Amino acid sequence: MDTQHCFHCGLDVVKKEEIVFDGKSFCCNGCKTVYEIFSLNGLTDYYSFERSPGATPQDIKGKYDFLDNEDIVKRLLEFEEENVHIISLYIPHIHCSSCIWILENLNKLNRAVSSSQVNFHEKRVRIIFDPSVASLRELVYLLNSIGYEPYISLDNYDNKPKSISRDLVYKLGVAFFCFGNIMLLSFPEYFEMEEYWLDNYRGFFRWLVFALALPSFLYSASGYYVSAWKSIRAGMLNIEVPIALGIIVMFVRSTVDIIFGYGQGFFDSLTGLVFFMLLGKLFQQKTYNFLSFERDFKSYFPIAVTKILADRSETSIPVYDVLAGDRLLIRNSELIPVDGILMSESALIDYSFVTGESVPVTKHSGDKVYAGGKQIGPVVEMEVLRSVSQSYLTQLWSNDVFSRKGDRDYKTMTDTISRYFTPLLLLIAVMSFSTWIFIDTQTAFNVFTAVLIVACPCALALSAPFTLGNVLRIMGNRKLYLKNATVVEQMAKIDTIVFDKTGTITTNKKSEIYFEGNAPDDKQLMYIRNVLRGSNHPLSRMLYDALPMTRTLPVEDFEEVTGKGISGVVDGIHIRIGSVSFVGYEEDNLMQTNVHIAINRNYMGKYVFDNQYREGLKELFAELQKKYSLKILSGDNAGERHVLEQLLPEGTEFHFNQKPEQKLAFIENLQKKGSSVMMIGDGLNDAGALAQSNVGIAISENVNVFSPACDGILDASQFRRLGYFMRLSKRTIRTIRMSFGLSLLYNVVGLSFAVTGRLMPLTAAIIMPLSTITIISFVTLMSNYYARRK
Template structure:
């Protein structure tokens, strides 16, 4: 019989809920296997509520629940103040909230989350925004609390992500909506004006047609005004701002063209010499706005503006007179006592009250290994507690902590003004001057030979030379490149980043998390073979310790059973190792100095845990951080074109390994603090380098922001990334060279687009200077040039991307 159960025939048993490998001990329930109790629970809940449709829509749609959330994780939502800030709307009977749910990934997710009301009748409605990975939930706060809603979501595997960021700013950006409305109005007017201009193109012959002509012309004026003043307002404002700063940007010639078009057309209508160029005006604005819309494609589910607020939790457990209370971390004051649980982030600089703690600073400093701190020591904010709960005494407010102070650096407050002038602005400066010169010369020429044609020719030059096609070449090329990159899992903040990437000549790498994969540190045993008995002893010792090396060795010894013998002594000495006596056997584990008494100089690889049993040194476990695949080939290609550098917050233990990847003269700096990294980039830029920085952690945040192009490398695009210009998926790092060389090609495409639009301009200008530009000619020529540039840019980018096997 073929049911879902038949999957068991395969060698691996796959979890019916999440599709993970169930490993040795799948949990059986109703003929289905699950990898953990969490997954089984979700299935049970869904089954009870007749929601198993969830499993029909996609195969194994769930998310693994092996890391079960803490039961108190959402306790802070009971705090009224936090609750009020989080909800979108609240009354006594109706409450609306928008949760960020990173786990949303397939249509089953949408289906389940939109059927929440069947799981709990007090949830009235829920709607998912798949792209933003958000769920909008309406519930009855009298019957079910916000915390319960969050816990229900967590229970079915969709834990909402609530960070300090969601607390502080809750404004939805609606700029996209206003652009859409502008396009709608421009399109509407453009279409109608064309319709009303059509009779004119065919020619009015009879005398009574004159009434129509006038009627259509006045209608056109009415329709052109909203296009000019509303839809085109951005260009006028931008040109005005540019001129006030004595800088001719691309919007100056566009605005000039628009003003001349409108003025000349209105003049023609009122003086009854013609019907004007209203269709050209509306078409121009319409096409420009379309270009803007094409360029404005952003990845909504990704945030490129995150600061520490997205990384820090919203609330922390404060201890007041022995009682626990959840408070927003903004309210922490000096000398408050707080409790930090396993996996939680230390929110503020503080002093450790508990005896000992292991803190994972990998994300903040780039240090690969957790740091052990003893009671009374000063602890910097940002680390993640590993192991049991600890108590801390807050010494500095959150915003004044060492880590968060980095964001007070001027670089984070400065409005982003791109260092490199946009190519189009450089061209538009010359363009504007040349056009004005041509207009002036033809004006003078006609003033001498036929003064009646002077203004006709001057305005015609300004109208036809309007750099619509010119202005469209860059947005459409960059927009297409951005889309190609998106398919390769490299997400750019905006298409202007494409242009900034063209100028890069130096690349700075961070080590931890960028070049290395954090999760898969290989463990290897080197030394005398260990007997089964010895292995069991070791397993017993390492599983009693929460040091990450111990955890890794525990995983390595997963096939071995734990010894049943009892400890006589167990001592973990921070920074050194473990000394344990089990019955009569004395075992030492730890650094070579601690175990063997001397340093064997094994410095070419990363980390070692030496073992001695009854003072007999057996050997060591070797843990090397694994470098990303294809790194060597990537570096070999990159070093030809770019200056490569490396900055690491970690110690120099890997320097020799890194030298196998990088050329010998590479600058490598270790033990770099966040501020050091920022300064380093600044110095490079002072030397005239255009720097691209690749990093992943909070410690790179300053450097990423300072660099010309900052790329955040991440394993999972839904997880936290610091403020940056682009987000690159870690597995695609090896394609970096292909991406950069494609940028070079796109530059050529932009230039080719410029040439095409110049050719159109030459044709148009030859009509204009001779005083022969008719409205119908303008109405044909201007859209035609725009369309051909747009088509050329998008088609060539896609074609070349396919030929280079990028997509």
């Protein structure tokens, strides 16, 4: 019967059932409706990325009525605010660039959606929407109406390690069954037995082998065909193309052999090939899932939170020690690490880290506050509802909102090499086949298949991900927490390192502080300490800890001006703390690190800090100067220039009185001159510079300051090991290059045997996963070896 293909989903359309709309054929009203929706909303570009990319919408009437239950919806939501809800949905049908494009343009289909982001590898879409305009159930029905029905299960939202696909296990089992039985049935052929029973039953056994090969060919190997077909339709050639081609060639050749009585064919090799490739894929998946699991659950950020004890005293505890029921103190610009209930009278929360919406939200006592918000204003207290979700913080840190354009455009080593590998491999296979077909037909097919299999670029493609994944884990164990694997490659290219001074090369824990001027009385000290309580600046924290403990009082009109100072009103008394210009006093020409105090606009004097530099600073700079250009940027005056000049090696550049915007411009100017810059700061005044630099590392020292735009967080106790981390990044790239060389050497040797007809397809199939295991073992051993070297 005459058939056409559905314009939307690509399925066959029987002529008498065909629905024609807008000059196009559709298999059903569902596909036609989706096309109408896209047409009316100007989204027909969906069909430009791939031919027939859609799926037929299913009838789900009543299926998602449970989403009217508020308790269930709250469990599913990542974030819930009055006019902003965020949910991450798993959508099995995501498979191509068209899917990404349409799902990231949901805002054009429904005005409730403000933005949507697709995670292609996990087949998830993260949707930010306004619940007052459309409910979650309505969004789910919208997704289904365009062919992207989500799979919703409360169990999927638990933080569990990824499991191996059942489909892969089933395919592997079928392949093993077919391979084992075909090998047993092929023994008489192997030994060329001519007994009576073999002469009479040879044909039967060959067709039995053919029947046993079908499940392996049609089911176990199906993933390779699907992937290769999608790749070809998208105009690309991925690593599955030569594999699928080799399997099909072997099957066709073997079938021809049996039909015309030339022999039993290569069904033993074919089923063996499928089995060993699936076994290699299982090994890759288990290993990579293990690395991903470690990354999600062991990359604890080295930040602390301030816990309020029963006697109202305060203590810093690791963020992952926070438990439900704890009472936390959140200062100005601190990240809220957990969901909780606000206990203070009111608070202003900036959720831009989570939603991208920059307008702060006002919260009142008893309201729920969500992890990921940033507290703006005076110090507040909250009670914890549940313990911290590290995987959530990792997700927040890795959010595409904070990916710089340079990061997205960065090409990895694997991208560069893999692009040319498959076309070159196909060219070699065709040329070898064309040569051998005039010499020996059977050998020609063997050569063609062996070339496609033995030169599979799996090992090449896995070298970098496994090396970088292992190094991320190693660095995390040594308390340098990097955002992603690309940062390691970028660290290896750094030639200039810029350090902030206060809180970075100086320590917050050791400093002699004394007062010059009219010393404040006990009541004034109490006011000063309460205003300091809300600030996270390193000098504020040091001074707060140095002052005697006092009664806690509410602070009104609290304000912190980045790079200048803080102010607030306590018991009607106005307190200003900060730079000399901030408190309204004439310029101080003394070169000191100090904090000035004004009470009710009366200048009182200043606290002078005798800075203590981090242990091992001199040795670290001497080590780094051999390979890097070193620079110091400081917002303080040049009072300690002479100390730094004696402490640090000759040639180190010093720049003082730098405002936050000047630090950013300084980094940008270095980059324009061709430098690859790493910025190391405390994450407060340096946020802009950290984001601008090629690699931005924030130092963390018992302060819950979180900068999503930075590329890594370094525990302050490991500051002296910065040189070690820089060497490890360079050695990681060396390991990847060595593994590339090893993989290419294996391919060259394998191809030399394959093109000369001395390598059978089954042998190639066994060698292929072994080469992958060898490469993974090599990069793991080498990266561990380099990590242990001093």
